[in-house]
Amino acid sequence: MGKRTVHVSDFSGKVVHSADKVVRIVVLDHPDLVAGPVQLEAEPTEVENIDDAALDVAVVEIHDGQPGEAPRRVVLTASEFDALATDVPMAQLLRTAERVRPAKTSRERIDYSSLEHAGKPHRGRVTEEEARLVRDQLDEVNKRLADEGIRQIDPADPEHAARYGFPTP
Template sequence: MGKKTVHVSDFSGAVIGDDADVVRIVVLEHPDLMTGPVQLEALPAEVESIDDAALDVVVVDIFDAHGDGEARRVTLNASEFDALATGTPMADVLKTAERVKPPKTARKAPADKLDYATMEHAGKPHRGKTTDEEAELVRENLDKINERLAAEGIRLIDPANPEHAARYGFPEPAQELTASEG
């Protein structure tokens, strides 16, 4: 059994015969749009006039005493906005206006950043500094952690390895004496 998808214009209800003729329109803002952007489908002929009907608009944020520090966003015709500049053409006003820097946001830790002070990630090789919490966890649970590392195909932690001993706080392994030293 097969399935056939029939596209119908959201504007006229007309059946769109060929999938290649489907025009997808995403409505980002509309006075009646309450739940965020929506997608519509239409015939090419139904949307030919959209470009001709497009408006030159300006979107501004207004910060004044009425907003309690919050901006009011206003969209208006570009010609109406341009008329506000009476001494100098608006194009010149915009060229010399002070640039606005986007607000700084608090830097968040990446969502994929691993917490090596947990049983799930302790002992995995990493470039960062080994925290006291991770080192203690490794020392107290070495067998379990090595079992997990082996299952994940990661190198095991060897307390006799000077690098591992230093990283996780194991006692330094004794240096073997050579025959010439002993």
């Protein structure tokens, strides 16, 4: 028995007879989009004029300095945005403006000395707090590790014994 996938255009409801003819459209922003980007499928003929309908726009964020408020994102036509520059042409202004560097993302540090994370494999050294927690609550730690599909800690394993301070056999 085999399986057959039928692609249907999200725009028109028509069956797209050839899978290699399906066009995928990712909607990144739309006033009715509430839970992040979505993808739609369509026939190539349904979206062939989409580039002709495209607008030249400027997408800007307005940081007005209000404490605790996120910046506002505004989309306007490029010509409306260009008209804001009255001293120097916008093209020149954009070429000489200060570059914005993306904010560094800080990786959240995992606290391996907590029951939630103790015993998980990691590259750092095992702190005395983590080792004590693993020794004192080995059954609970191993149950959580097994539930998460992670290797369990075996006190008879010389590597685990050394890492978590179990007596060596």
